[in-house]
Amino acid sequence: MNEKLNQIAIDGFFLPRQSSSFAHEIDAGWNFVTVLSIVFFVLVVGAMFTFMWKYRRTPANPQATSTLAHHFGLEAVWTVIPTALCGVLFIMGWKGYLAAAVAPSDAIEIQVTAQKWAWSFAYPNGVISNELRVPKDKSVKLILSSKDVIHSVYLPEFRVKQDAVPGTYTTMWFRATEIVNTVLQCTEYCGQSHSNMLSNVFVMELDRWNAWLEKAAAADTSMKPEQLGEQLYTRFACLTCHSTDGSPRVGPTFKGLFGKMEACNTGAVKVDEAYLRESILNPTAKVVTGFQPVMPPFQGQLKDREIDALIAYIKTLK
Ligand code: HEC
Ligand SMILES: [Cu+2]
CATH class of the missing domain: 2.60.40.420 (Cupredoxins -  blue copper proteins)
Structure with a gap:
């Protein structure tokens, strides 16, 4: 099923294409955080290396650095500026979140x-x-x-x-x-x-x-039942668990299924229309031997015509 999928185009260096009305705003936030992180990384690590070099122990300066006391001005600066930046990020994030959370009423x-x-x-x-x-x-x-x-x-x-x-x-x-x-x-x-x-x-x-x-x-409504069935087989993802070529997947293959005797937890059953219908609508009624009861029930999801179509399709897989 995957070969039909299109390759995702990667246009930007960091981010994928911008194909929706949200993209610019979200990317602006992302870029802001990235630039901020780089700037602070350079500042902090730069200061660290500068001081390491400046105050290193040398023969001319063998003393350990004296204990430092508080510097109120410095501490105020490194508290107020990051707090203000977090405030800006919060406002950007909050506005973006609200816009994304509530859909316009005409959607x-x-x-x-x-x-x-x-x-x-x-x-x-x-x-x-x-x-x-x-x-x-x-x-x-x-x-x-x-x-x-x-x-x-x-x-x-x-x-x-x-x-x-x-x-x-x-x-x-x-x-x-x-x-x-x-x-x-x-x-x-x-x-x-x-x-x-x-x-x-x-x-x-x-x-x-x-x-x-x-x-x-x-x-x-105009398709032949077995044709519709083949489409439903893909559309309702039966194909992720059932093959049509004889190989077992998560569930048994559909090839040669109709008319054969199937071993189930309730005993052997002949695969006919009624069994197929029951297996689709209520899969745990009879669980095929050797398989886990993991198939989701399709009760309420398929119309009668669609169940008939799936059965017609399975019948064609001799
Ligand atoms: C998540 C995997 C999964 C999906 C999706 C799934 N099935 Fe199944 N199916 C199973 C498993 C596992 C079994 C065997 C266990 C059991 O009988 O419940 C099974 C059993 C069956 C059987 C009985 C097969 C036999 O050999 O007797 C039929 C018929 C069937 N599925 C039809 C369908 C159809 C039609 C769809 C799509 C509309 C579908 N299944 C989707 C997993 C799946
Ligand atoms: Cu998933």
């Missing part, structure tokens, strides 16, 4: 669901995709949740990051400012295939984005 809402090890994006018209497509120059609010463990959405070019937590919703927003293809990464270690938990991100012109949404909605 387009996209539901993001994380699961081991893929993302799915539900758009306002009901289309579900494994790619994040957003219009340029529009505020987009992502509403995140997770089906299993904590994951985290990271969009470096947009300078935004937010955890997706099971059992609750978190939100994040951004406004993309240029047409760009990039990659969304999971940045919370979530198990074996964590590093493959990537999704393509496309920023599009608004009219092209609308056209894409309409086309995607129409495609789902």
Whole structure:
């Protein structure tokens, strides 16, 4: 699944492209802290070496330095200046945090669901995709949740990051400012295939984005079941755990599955439509021997037509 992902363009020396309305402000803060750190490093370490050299013990000056008392003026200066600088940093950080925490009320809402090890994006018209497509120059609010463990959405070019937590919703927003293809990464270690938990991100012109949404909605209803099933296999990340070539992954392969006798914890079962349906909606009802019960239940996430499509697809994998 990874070969389709676009290479992230690294343009800057330190930081990735600036592709959202947040980028300039966040980079300004980052640069400020970096410059400040360099200046103080040079000042402090410079003073240290200067004094070491100046007051070193020599034959001409064999005495130890006398004990020093307080110097109020000096201490006041090195307290007041850093405190003021921290104040400036706090104000920059606070303003940036507020701007990033509260999405504009006209933002387009996209539901993001994380699961081991893929993302799915539900758009306002009901289309579900494994790619994040957003219009340029529009505020987009992502509403995140997770089906299993904590994951985290990271969009470096947009300078935004937010955890997706099971059992609750978190939100994040951004406004993309240029047409760009990039990659969304999971940045919370979530198990074996964590590093493959990537999704393509496309920023599009608004009219092209609308056209894409309409086309995607129409495609789902006009497609043949096995074709739709093949797409759902990618879209709902079945492929991270099930292969179609006979090799076992986290779960059993789909190749040659239909019609065979499967050994489960409840005894042997013949794989038919009813078994497949049950395995998709409620995977722990019968756990295949030799595998861990780690498949997330798809109850409530797949429409009947989509379950039929997945079954039709699995049937084609002889
Ligand atoms: C996190 C990994 C994971 C994901 C994602 C996943 N599965 Fe599974 N699946 C498993 C495991 C592990 C088993 C075997 C254990 C069990 O039966 O619960 C399994 C079992 C199955 C079975 C029974 C297979 C057999 O050999 O009898 C079917 C059918 C199935 N999954 C379909 C799907 C479909 C369809 C999807 C996507 C909509 C999906 N799975 C997503 C891990 C996963
Ligand atoms: Cu993850």
